[in-house]
Amino acid sequence: MRRAATIVMLVLGAALTACTTDDPPKTGTARTTPASTEPTSASPAPTGPAATASGGPAAMLPGRHQPLWPFADAAQVRTWQRSYRTAGTAAWHLDAERTALRFTRDHLGFTEIDRVTSRDVKGRDAHIGVGYRTEGSRTGTAAVLHLIRTGEGGDAPWEVVGSDDTTLQVLSPAYASRVTSPMTVGGRITGVDESVRVTVLGVGSTEPVGEYCCVTAGGEDSPWSAKVAFEPGGGVLTVVVSTGGHLKEVERFALTGVRP
Numbered sequence: 001m002r003r004a005a006t007i008v009m010l011v012l013g014a015a016l017t018a019c020t021t022d023d024p025p026k027t028g029t030a031r032t033t034p035a036s037t038e039p040t041s042a043s044p045a046p047t048g049p050a051a052t053a054s055g056g057p058a059a060m061l062p063g064r065h066q067p068l069w070p071f072a073d074a075a076q077v078r079t080w081q082r083s084y085r086t087a088g089t090a091a092w093h094l095d096a097e098r099t100a101l102r103f104t105r106d107h108l109g110f111t112e113i114d115r116v117t118s119r120d121v122k123g124r125d126a127h128i129g130v131g132y133r134t135e136g137s138r139t140g141t142a143a144v145l146h147l148i149r150t151g152e153g154g155d156a157p158w159e160v161v162g163s164d165d166t167t168l169q170v171l172s173p174a175y176a177s178r179v180t181s182p183m184t185v186g187g188r189i190t191g192v193d194e195s196v197r198v199t200v201l202g203v204g205s206t207e208p209v210g211e212y213c214c215v216t217a218g219g220e221d222s223p224w225s226a227k228v229a230f231e232p233g234g235g236v237l238t239v240v241v242s243t244g245g246h247l248k249e250v251e252r253f254a255l256t257g258v259r260p
Helices: 002-022 076-086 096-107
Strands: 116-124 125-133 139-148 159-165 168-172 185-203 209-230 237-243 252-258
Touching: 096 125, 096 139, 096 159, 116 139, 125 252, 159 252, 168 237, 168 252, 185 252
Parallel strands: 139 252
Antiparallel strands: 116 125, 125 139, 139 159, 168 185, 185 209, 185 237, 237 252
């Protein structure tokens, strides 16, 4: 009887060991992110209602960053990467400076802004100053654009996500906020005889979906505001404010990203 009991205990112990070995881990290294999403390697996967398994805008970038240009979502990033890998198409996406200038000239239409005035690139994060020639070899900076590399791999392209505001600021609407038409756009400005224009653009179009011209402003850190009607559509909207007219048509601009 004692020998039989010992055999039974050995058999039960082996069975329990086998079950424990075959069970998948419940915590720690268990994968919780759907395979079809594409978070950046340095950031956790996005969460919340906007993060979708189809790789929508929220899946492109870490944190609250809004994809303003040139890619509207992760699917567009992957499409370009396939084209680049097979045919070398549009290699400028891999250069933060060229992306910043193309955004300024091609998307915003500020053609007199034609040079890079400053460069600060750290890993997947870049701040690129864009501007114009003033007198001789001097230059003026119109804006400092914030870009982030989005997607996976060594050919992850650059995406414009905002601007670093200084003497021309956009304080309302708040970055990444939800907006309805008409929306109040406002901020602060330092300057003399300024005329602030507000333009609202979608990701894939150079034609404004809303525009207001112009707000007369000036002084030292003075407030300005305007109410702008726009055509609501899908995706992120870029709200651009600009002023100029002294040396160039556009001498300063700032922008923010919002969702209709």
